[in-house]
Amino acid sequence: MATDTTTDDGFGQVSRVKGVVFEYLTLAASLLGIVSLAILLSYVSYDAFGLDAAAPAWYVVFLLTLVAPSAGFLWYVRDRSTVRSSISGVLSVILGGTLVALGLVVVLSIIVGPDVWFAHSLFILGPTLALLGYARYVDDSAVWAGTAAGVWLFVGAVLTAIDDLLLVFGQQLASPFDLVTMPEELLLQAAILLGTPGVYFLTVLVPAVVLADRYVASRSNDRRGHSLAVALVLVTFAAVPLVDTVPAVSRGSWLLVVVGFLTPLGVYVALNAADSDSRLGLAFPLVVLAGLFAGRLVVDVLGVARPEPWFDWQLLTSSASATPADAGLYPAIIGSVFIIVLVAVFTVVFGVGAAVFLEEYASSSGPVGKVTRFIQVNISNLAGVPSVVYGLLGLALFLRLLGMGAGTVIVAALTLSLLILPIVIISAQEAIRSVPDDMRQAGYGMGATRWQVIKTVVLPEALPGILTGTILALGRAIGETAPLILIGIASFVTWAPDGVFSRVTAMPMQIYGWAFYPDPGFRHGVVPAGVITLLAVLLAMNSVAIFVRNRYERST
């Protein structure tokens, strides 16, 4: 298009009109999508953060302290891909670590409880580690020890599971299991003596710090791992007085935050701190944090009118209430995390299992092939079925047929698992299919059995793809409302669930419920704040998925 005149000695011109029109149409379409999303988000954030109460000076202050430095920083590093990738890496680790810490708190202190966790983990892992340690350090030809460790891992897990079930169903008689599980009783007593922080310190923090140390040591050949381990332990203890001043965070939860949040962050920083470009990227969160503090300080000093956010600590830590100012999402957040942890377990086990079977075992020809293709078509169709239909299925299957309690954690988890199972299967199949056939051939050519090829070649290669697909699907499950309404999830539950059979509410359900409260404070403040919370969780999950995918693409 540079030259419109065709000279006789040129090569002539080829018309590009259609191509150009198409290009601008696609641009317009994507702009429309992005702009409407941005408008929606800013509308919601305006309410959620109560920005109408802020004076214009407040905007100016934060523009100068927060927005301008951050934007300047990003502009400054725009051409340096190492810096950019370390920025996105550290942000993903921060977001993902927050989720992991939250998940740990919910699973270990709310679902399982510290004493049961202590008893179970030591009962199962204690002998296993002892046997492995014996094989490794005392007698490295003791194959039996390795085998015994594997067997105990399984037997111990089955024993504790049976023991738990007997407890749930109120088993009274003395059974042979009581003898086997005697050590468990003793361990329970020990856990009570140790107290919650002691339990987490021994069974979670110490192993995590040791693992982090080993991991860093395996990736870099200096002693950074040790420094990291020492720093983590020091920070853990040094911050205890500070933690004690925050009422919502117990010492036990603090330890889990160290494990779920600070440890991965520390590992990321330790591995990237050597390279100067990566180090610059790591500074970005500090720029943001410094901007926030500086802005706050200036606003305090000048006495500028601030926004009155609905989205605040109080929202995250208090329970449902009929007055907007007291209303909080705490039970809903815990409920959502509880549900999503179970959904993750179910869908990974069944979804990845089904995908492996369909891709690696089921034959593609003959009568079996026909059945496989039939199943395949059905799975693809199921992925497109509206979620309300799954709600109906959950209602019929789990509530009516199996008689489980309406609105309980287990029913919600099973229904949402059914909902995303087809998506997980399809994405896992895609990941497995993308493992080059060369790799399988190499494995079989070495005399590996099918199971060995799957375990040592296919799954390790497909894992990042499987993880990405699963995380995105879990993101969908966490935001679903329609199926929850059908299976009787209440929108007003004042207690966080404490077991799989207790009644529960979830974030989208709670937001849906608030939207119909008569007090306008709900519609104009609490609901947008809830939406922001939900979106923040989704964003964190998606960024973890993207981070995993990027790392994988870079390494191959």
Added chain:
Amino acid sequence: MSKDVTQDPETDSEKLISTDVSTDDADGDVPDESQVRTVIESQDLDVFYGDTQALQSIDLEIPARQVTAMIGPSGCGKSTFLRCINRMNDLIDIARVEGELLFEGKNVYDDDVDPVALRRRIGMVFQHPNPFPKSIYDNVAYGLKIQDKTENLDQKVEQALKRAALWDEVKDRLDESALDLSGGQQQRLCIARAIAVDPEVILMDEPASALDPIATSQIEDLIEELAEEFTVVIVTHNMQQAARISDKTAVFLTGGELVEFGNTNEIFENPESERVEDYITGKFG
């Protein structure tokens, strides 16, 4: 491996290695027909992919501790024959094998033969280097690990890398990814991976086709050395290569027929059939 294999008396008499059992040393430079033991023997072997026939009634005897080359135009079934030997064709749904393929006197297509056990005795190196996306060390240790032969693992890995003439280049970077190696190094790594488990036979499907002349000549030297301990069957499109390294040559032609099989020097000096001569001298399409 003892050289004079005494057959299991229960095996069918026609499956015994009736001829060629030798008490003499078999790896002399000039192979003498009467002294060389046959390890692999195909009898009237047909292979079909669905309805199309890829190999037509192949009869072939592959001698122990020698290099046997398979040559022929593209699509004539060389790879197919190679995959028959270690039953890699089982992985192709539509492939069907008729006739017999004897390994150490036993038909590998008998019902009681476990293809996995068979492949542990017959190693394979593929046309394109296909190391696992693991460390160099883990690639070589792979076969040993899946076969639970993990005593002295370090030592065995080192030995395999030395025999594959790769040790000096990688000994300081065993923990690095195998994918960071050059193509020629990757192929030698694949050979090291195959010989680490001490197979009896090594099948190579155009192992040097993706390599430059220097890497190719390294691989050729390696193959000649390997033939002192292993039986090597190699597919190649390179006539000079076949002439240089092999003791026996099998010439396949389009349609999946075996047109000539014999000592390499005889085939290259005065081929019996005109079609083979045309192919060898490059007149053939």
